[in-house]
Amino acid sequence: MTPDGSGGFWRSPRRLRTVARGDRDGSRPFREGTATPGSDVTRDGVGGARPGREAVTGAPGKRRGGRGRRGERSMVPDAEFSSYYGAPVLKKPTWKPLDIAGYLYLGGLAGASSLLAAGGQLTGRPGLAVPAKLGAAGAISLSLAALVHDLGRPSRFLNMLRVFKPTSPMSVGSWLVAGYAPLALTAAATEVAGRYRPLGSAATLASAVLGPAVATYTAVLLADTAVPSWHEGYRELPFVFAGSAATAASGLALAAAPPAQAGPARRLAVLGAALELGAVRTMKRRMGLAAEPLEQGGPGLLMRAAELLTTGGAVLSVAGGRDRRLAVAAGCALLAGSAALRFGVFHAGVASAEDPAYTVTPQRERLTARGGQVTRPPGDSRST
The missing domain is CATH 1.20.1630.10 (Formate dehydrogenase/DMSO reductase domain)
Incomplete structure (x- = not known):
C-alpha cells in the first residue's frame, strides 16, 4: 500500500517482465491475485484488467505479432482483476x-x-x-x-x-x-x-x-x-x-x-x-x-x-x-x-x-498523468 493509504501498489517493471514470460520451469502460469508464496510480485497482475475486458496479453495459445516469421506464443492467460481474498478495496456505504x-x-x-x-x-x-x-x-x-x-x-x-x-x-x-x-x-x-x-x-x-x-x-x-x-x-x-x-x-x-x-x-x-x-x-x-x-x-x-x-x-x-x-x-x-x-x-x-x-484503475490513470511518480517513504528504494 502507498504511504497515504490510497490503495496503489508497488510495481517492478523487471518483475512484471518475468511474470509475462511465465514460469520457465513449466509450473503453472501466473494469474492475477495468485502470486506464489514468498513472491513479491504485485497482486494487481500485469495490467489490472477486469473480467470481460481486454486481457493484457490475450488468451493462452494465441500468437502475438513479431518481427520474425514465428510469432511469440503467449504464456499468460486472460488477467483477472481481484483483491486479497476477493474483498473490496473500499467498504461500501452502510446507509439504509x-x-x-x-x-x-x-x-x-x-x-x-x-x-x-x-x-x-x-x-x-x-x-x-x-x-x-x-x-x-x-x-x-x-x-x-x-x-x-x-x-x-x-x-x-x-x-x-x-x-x-x-x-x-x-x-x-x-x-x-x-x-x-x-x-x-x-x-x-x-x-x-x-x-x-x-x-x-x-x-x-x-x-x-x-x-x-x-x-x-x-x-x-x-x-x-x-x-x-x-x-x-x-x-x-x-x-x-x-x-x-x-x-x-x-x-x-x-x-x-x-x-x-x-x-x-x-x-x-x-x-x-x-x-x-x-x-x-x-x-x-x-x-x-x-x-x-x-x-x-x-x-x-x-x-x-x-x-x-x-x-x-x-x-x-x-x-x-x-x-x-x-x-x-x-x-x-x-x-x-x-x-x-x-x-x-x-x-x-x-x-x-x-x-x-473502480477504485484502483482511476488511481493508476492519475499516476500515469503525473508521470508515474510515486511518493516513497524515507529509505525506500523500490522502483515503480
Missing part, C-alpha cells in the same frame, strides 16, 4: 438505501419548493404559493424523519449540531437543515392557520434564501466521500442535483396548482430538465470508468427511466398548456423522474464501492 436515497430526494424537493413559494408570493399567485409552501414543509419533515431513522436515534442528529465545521459537508448540511426546517414549517403553519401572515411571509422568503443550499448540499456530501461514482463526479453532481430539485418542485406545483397560475412552474420544469440532463451527460463523459455503474444494472435502469420521465414531463408541461389533466401527468412524470435519478445515483455509488477496479 430507502432512508438516505429518500433523504436526498425529499431535501431537493423541499429546497426548490421554497423558491417557487417565494416566487408565487411575490408575484401574487396564491394558488402556486400555497401548495409550494405545504410541499416544502411536508418534504423537509419526511426528509428529517428518514435521516433520523437511518441514524437510529434523534439524539444522534442533535449531536451533529454541537460544533460547526465549515470544511465538513455533513456539519454544514446539518446546520442548513436545522435552520431551514423551522422556516418552512412556520410558512406552512401560518398559511394553514390563516393568522400571522407577516410572519409567514418573512419565513417564506427566508426559507427561499436557504432553499438552493438545502437542495444541493447533499451532492457535495456524496462527492466528499471516497466512493468512486460519487467522488469522480464532484464537478457536475451539484448541478445534477440542482436540476433534479427544480424538476421535482415544478412537478409538485404542476400537479397541485391551478394551471392559470402555474406559469413559473412550467418554466422551471424546462429549465430544470435542461440543467439535469445536460449535467448528467457531461458528468458521465468526464468520469470515465467510474461512470459505468450509472449505466449498468439496476442503477442504469433508474438513470434511463429518470431521463425519459424528466424529458417527457418537461415536454408535457409546455405542450399541455393550461390543460389540467396534462399538467397533472407532467407533474407526476417530473416527480418520478427526479426520484429515479436520486435513487440511481445512490445505488451506483454503492455498486462502485463493491468493485475494486
Whole structure:
C-alpha cells in the first residue's frame, strides 16, 4: 500500500517482465491475485484488467505479432482483476438505501419548493404559493424523519449540531437543515392557520434564501466521500442535483396548482430538465470508468427511466398548456423522474464501492498523468 493509504501498489517493471514470460520451469502460469508464496510480485497482475475486458496479453495459445516469421506464443492467460481474498478495496456505504436515497430526494424537493413559494408570493399567485409552501414543509419533515431513522436515534442528529465545521459537508448540511426546517414549517403553519401572515411571509422568503443550499448540499456530501461514482463526479453532481430539485418542485406545483397560475412552474420544469440532463451527460463523459455503474444494472435502469420521465414531463408541461389533466401527468412524470435519478445515483455509488477496479484503475490513470511518480517513504528504494 502507498504511504497515504490510497490503495496503489508497488510495481517492478523487471518483475512484471518475468511474470509475462511465465514460469520457465513449466509450473503453472501466473494469474492475477495468485502470486506464489514468498513472491513479491504485485497482486494487481500485469495490467489490472477486469473480467470481460481486454486481457493484457490475450488468451493462452494465441500468437502475438513479431518481427520474425514465428510469432511469440503467449504464456499468460486472460488477467483477472481481484483483491486479497476477493474483498473490496473500499467498504461500501452502510446507509439504509430507502432512508438516505429518500433523504436526498425529499431535501431537493423541499429546497426548490421554497423558491417557487417565494416566487408565487411575490408575484401574487396564491394558488402556486400555497401548495409550494405545504410541499416544502411536508418534504423537509419526511426528509428529517428518514435521516433520523437511518441514524437510529434523534439524539444522534442533535449531536451533529454541537460544533460547526465549515470544511465538513455533513456539519454544514446539518446546520442548513436545522435552520431551514423551522422556516418552512412556520410558512406552512401560518398559511394553514390563516393568522400571522407577516410572519409567514418573512419565513417564506427566508426559507427561499436557504432553499438552493438545502437542495444541493447533499451532492457535495456524496462527492466528499471516497466512493468512486460519487467522488469522480464532484464537478457536475451539484448541478445534477440542482436540476433534479427544480424538476421535482415544478412537478409538485404542476400537479397541485391551478394551471392559470402555474406559469413559473412550467418554466422551471424546462429549465430544470435542461440543467439535469445536460449535467448528467457531461458528468458521465468526464468520469470515465467510474461512470459505468450509472449505466449498468439496476442503477442504469433508474438513470434511463429518470431521463425519459424528466424529458417527457418537461415536454408535457409546455405542450399541455393550461390543460389540467396534462399538467397533472407532467407533474407526476417530473416527480418520478427526479426520484429515479436520486435513487440511481445512490445505488451506483454503492455498486462502485463493491468493485475494486473502480477504485484502483482511476488511481493508476492519475499516476500515469503525473508521470508515474510515486511518493516513497524515507529509505525506500523500490522502483515503480
